[in-house]
Amino acid sequence: MRHLPLLTRRATLLGLSGAMMFGRARMALADVPGDARLVVVILRGALDGLAGVQPYGDSALAGLRGPLALPEPGRQGGLFDLGGFFGLHPAMPKLAAIYAANEAVVLHAVAGATRSRSHFDAQDSLESGTDHRMSSGWLNRALEALPEAHRARTGLSLGVEVPLLLRGPVPVGAHAIPGTRPPSAEILATLARLNAADPVLGPAFAEGLRARGFSAEVLGGLAPVPGADNNFAALAGAGGRLLAAPEGPRVAAMELGGWDTHVSQANMLPPRLAELDAGLDALRQGLGEAWARTAVLVMTEFGRTARVNGTNGTDHGTGGVALVLGGAVRGGRVLANWPGLAELFENRDLAPTRDLRAVAKALLGQHLGLSDAAVAKAFPGSEAVAPERGLLR
Amino acid sequence: MASRTHIAAIRFGLGPRADEVLPADPEGWLLGQIRPTAAPPGPPLSECMAVLRVAGRPPEEGGLRPSLLLRTEALASVVEAVTTEAPFAERLAQFWLNHFTISRRRGQTTSLIGHFLREAIHPNIFGRFEDLLLAVVRHPAMLIYLDNQSSMGANSPSGMRHHRGMNENLAREVLELHTLSSRGGYTQADVTEFAKVLTGWSVGRGGAEPDGFMFRPGNHQPGEKTLLGQRIPEGEGGGIAALRMLAHQPACHRFLAEKLVRHFVADVPPPRAVARVQAALERSGGDLAAAARALVALPDAWAQPLSKLRSPWDYVIAALRAVGAGMAAIPNAVGAMEQLGQPIWAAQMPNGYPDDAPSWAVPEQLMRRVDWVQGVAAQGVQRGLEPVPLAEAVLGPLLGAESAQAIRRAPSARDAVTLLLSCPEFQRR
Numbered sequence: 001m002r003h004l005p006l007l008t009r010r011a012t013l014l015g016l017s018g019a020m021m022f023g024r025a026r027m028a029l030a031d032v033p034g035d036a037r038l039v040v041v042i043l044r045g046a047l048d049g050l051a052g053v054q055p056y057g058d059s060a061l062a063g064l065r066g067p068l069a070l071p072e073p074g075r076q077g078g079l080f081d082l083g084g085f086f087g088l089h090p091a092m093p094k095l096a097a098i099y100a101a102n103e104a105v106v107l108h109a110v111a112g113a114t115r116s117r118s119h120f121d122a123q124d125s126l127e128s129g130t131d132h133r134m135s136s137g138w139l140n141r142a143l144e145a146l147p148e149a150h151r152a153r154t155g156l157s158l159g160v161e162v163p164l165l166l167r168g169p170v171p172v173g174a175h176a177i178p179g180t181r182p183p184s185a186e187i188l189a190t191l192a193r194l195n196a197a198d199p200v201l202g203p204a205f206a207e208g209l210r211a212r213g214f215s216a217e218v219l220g221g222l223a224p225v226p227g228a229d230n231n232f233a234a235l236a237g238a239g240g241r242l243l244a245a246p247e248g249p250r251v252a253a254m255e256l257g258g259w260d261t262h263v264s265q266a267n268m269l270p271p272r273l274a275e276l277d278a279g280l281d282a283l284r285q286g287l288g289e290a291w292a293r294t295a296v297l298v299m300t301e302f303g304r305t306a307r308v309n310g311t312n313g314t315d316h317g318t319g320g321v322a323l324v325l326g327g328a329v330r331g332g333r334v335l336a337n338w339p340g341l342a343e344l345f346e347n348r349d350l351a352p353t354r355d356l357r358a359v360a361k362a363l364l365g366q367h368l369g370l371s372d373a374a375v376a377k378a379f380p381g382s383e384a385v386a387p388e389r390g391l392l393r
Numbered sequence: 394m395a396s397r398t399h400i401a402a403i404r405f406g407l408g409p410r411a412d413e414v415l416p417a418d419p420e421g422w423l424l425g426q427i428r429p430t431a432a433p434p435g436p437p438l439s440e441c442m443a444v445l446r447v448a449g450r451p452p453e454e455g456g457l458r459p460s461l462l463l464r465t466e467a468l469a470s471v472v473e474a475v476t477t478e479a480p481f482a483e484r485l486a487q488f489w490l491n492h493f494t495i496s497r498r499r500g501q502t503t504s505l506i507g508h509f510l511r512e513a514i515h516p517n518i519f520g521r522f523e524d525l526l527l528a529v530v531r532h533p534a535m536l537i538y539l540d541n542q543s544s545m546g547a548n549s550p551s552g553m554r555h556h557r558g559m560n561e562n563l564a565r566e567v568l569e570l571h572t573l574s575s576r577g578g579y580t581q582a583d584v585t586e587f588a589k590v591l592t593g594w595s596v597g598r599g600g601a602e603p604d605g606f607m608f609r610p611g612n613h614q615p616g617e618k619t620l621l622g623q624r625i626p627e628g629e630g631g632g633i634a635a636l637r638m639l640a641h642q643p644a645c646h647r648f649l650a651e652k653l654v655r656h657f658v659a660d661v662p663p664p665r666a667v668a669r670v671q672a673a674l675e676r677s678g679g680d681l682a683a684a685a686r687a688l689v690a691l692p693d694a695w696a697q698p699l700s701k702l703r704s705p706w707d708y709v710i711a712a713l714r715a716v717g718a719g720m721a722a723i724p725n726a727v728g729a730m731e732q733l734g735q736p737i738w739a740a741q742m743p744n745g746y747p748d749d750a751p752s753w754a755v756p757e758q759l760m761r762r763v764d765w766v767q768g769v770a771a772q773g774v775q776r777g778l779e780p781v782p783l784a785e786a787v788l789g790p791l792l793g794a795e796s797a798q799a800i801r802r803a804p805s806a807r808d809a810v811t812l813l814l815s816c817p818e819f820q821r822r
Contacts, residue, residue, distance in 0.1 A: 116575070176757045186808070194812075316561075
């Protein structure tokens with residue numbers, strides 16, 4: 001007991017010791033969450049799906065894209081080939097390797113529940129899981145059906161903000177790259193008590209204490225994941241380790257911005273894609289052997305115009321791209337009912353032929369094991385959208 | 394009533410300063426701040442534009458770098474907020490800055506955001522909305538941030554020569570975020586037409602060209618356009634006419650009233666309060682001074698307990714004002730805003746920072762408020778602040794009995810001030 005960590009002292013002060021001690025008995029309990037992990041990455045600002053995963057086999061592409069069309073696979077600076085028709089952007093070598101290991105599925109010509117070209121309406125819809133904004137996100141509503149973990153919250157928000165996707169009735173934990181030195185345990189205990197009666201601040205404050213305790217315990221002596229040299233990758237690496245912990249969270253969300261490439265897309269996009277690539281790889285490394293039981297969904301609010309605009313960029317469009325990767329995924333495939341670029345949606349956008357909700361519903365049902373009723377609660381009004389089949393091993 | 398004094402200072406203002414004598418007539422104090430004011434001092438647009446042009450050159454060529462100018466402008470804006478004696482006016486300036494978000498996440502805007510706040514926002518916060526809108530949309534920061542500077546009509550001389558065309562970003566966001574809102578009843582065709590109207594609205598590059606707004610006739614899409622069913626003439630004047638027309642739409646007044654009431658009353662704006670502010674805008678033809686007076690006159694705005702949660706920006710400013718912080722504390726404040734989840738002038742998207750409690754009641758962010766504020770408390774105590782009188786000055790009758798007791802019983806003055814600046818009452822406005 002000589003090295004009783006500050007964490008434990010703080011936990012005792014806050015009356016959390018019961019929860020902490022409970023940990024060892026976890027395996028004997030019936031209501032622990034399953035072993036599957038789900039991570040959702042939101043790309044805010046609308047990733048250009050036709051640039052991220054380019055349909056180089058479509059003969060209409062070059063005419064629409066002009067200078068934004070990248071060289072075909074095998075050429076200098078060319079795409080990574082994804083089976084003879086689609087090619088992955090060359091800024092994403094690590095994702096290409098994950099795809100080659102049959103652990104990534106690309107879904108093309110996808111869209112969410114709305115056809116709005118407003119970032120904000122479309123993001124709200126993407127995160128609510130419906131065609132309108134709700135006060136909770138589909139991932140939070142899915143958590144209602146998962147048993148609560150005992151030491152960490154089942155849901156984890158990575159970053160200083162909590163996206164709408166993870167907001168709702170079920171409390172979630174949080175982790176962000178640490179800032180300054182924490183205050184004394186006494187002050188935190190007093191503040192927890194003063195805030196307790198506040199309906200908004202009370203739960204949030206208690207959650208903050210709990211999440212910090214868990215992160216400190218799991219990440220304590222570990223060096224950052226190698227190669228995690230930007231904030232997104234560092235956060236993804238830490239998130240992977242928290243998810244890998246035996247009594248850690250099972251579901252996490254994080255976000256990355258900077259995709260709104262109206263101008264000079266050829267310069268703006270590659271650094272963002274490289275950051276995403278590094279982050280996905282850091283997540284994989286952080287998860288370690290738990291990667292085998294993980295699915296990661298990468299999604300964005302809509303695609304971008306098929307034609308290059310007047311300023312070497314692209315404007316807000318409709319059909320786009322999504323990724324599902326992880327050791328639990330039956331990967332190495334592109335799933336697309338390809339509408340072709342000869343006939344555009346409203347004469348400007350890639351036509352959407354696949355509903356993102358079908359993908360998300362499959363992940364909740366087939367991967368996390370939610371009942372049909374629980375999946376329906378996460379995605380109200382989506383009866384006509386059948387879960388995607390065969391996404392998982 | 395004593396509590397009205399503190400509500401005026403906290404909800405409408407930026408929080409009391411430790412050394413401030415609060416007004417006996419809170420409504421009069423607020424109404425007295427509703428008057429046109431000059432732009433805060435700072436470098437003229439020509440200098441800011443020159444710094445922008447330096448950005449692409451190697452550092453050894455000298456000249457003020459954009460990052461340094463940005464930091465200087467950001468620090469100046471924080472000094473203004475921490476020290477101002479017209480905090481209601483300053484809050485409104487910050488409100489409009491967020492409504493018309495410019496983010497430094499687009500690198501080309503970094504040297505212009507400070508000027509945008511000083512010259513496009515500040516002088517117009519108590520004028521007519523249409524004038525504010527015009528000043529904002531014609532400012533180079535906005536033209537660059539929302540990508541309009543090189544937008545060309547497909548049938549314009551430059552467009553045909555270079556085979557280039559339009560970009561509809563600015564047009565869409567003006568409709569959705571600045572004037573009508575996404576419920577405003579416009580269509581994709583309106584967005585496209587408005588983008589045509591705005592072709593040619595560009596930024597001069599110095600030398601023979603002006604520093605700032607420049608209309609490039611060669612980029613302008615020829616012909617008349619139709620926006621919301623109304624004819625808009627060709628030329629630079631078409632853009633001006635379109636913006637003035639948008640500023641007077643009932644949908645615009647409703648949207649502005651809703652956002653103002655959300656900021657000054659509650660996350661879910663009470664319809665009766667929205668209706669009053671909307672009516673003030675309609676009656677006055679969009680006079681923002683009339684809207685500000687209507688806000689002060691709202692009974693809902695004075696209701697207790699205060700329901701709005703301070704954003705990280707608000708929280709940092711209020712804490713520094715509470716301890717009567719001097720210049721030495723300012724540089725740290727900018728870093729703190731970032732640590733607490735709201736880096737200054739760096740919104741993710743053009744819709745700016747959120748204005749509701751759930752967005753800011755984020756567990757890790759709240760922990761970081763305590764992390765940071767204990768340092769602020771320590772500095773205040775070093776300068777001789779005493780917790781109990783300070784609590785009376787900063788929160789007065791709004792401080793609850795439980796928090797007051799915790800402050801009195803704290804083991805040290807530093808802990809007591811930390812508790813004062815992180816208790817639930819201090820988190821609200």
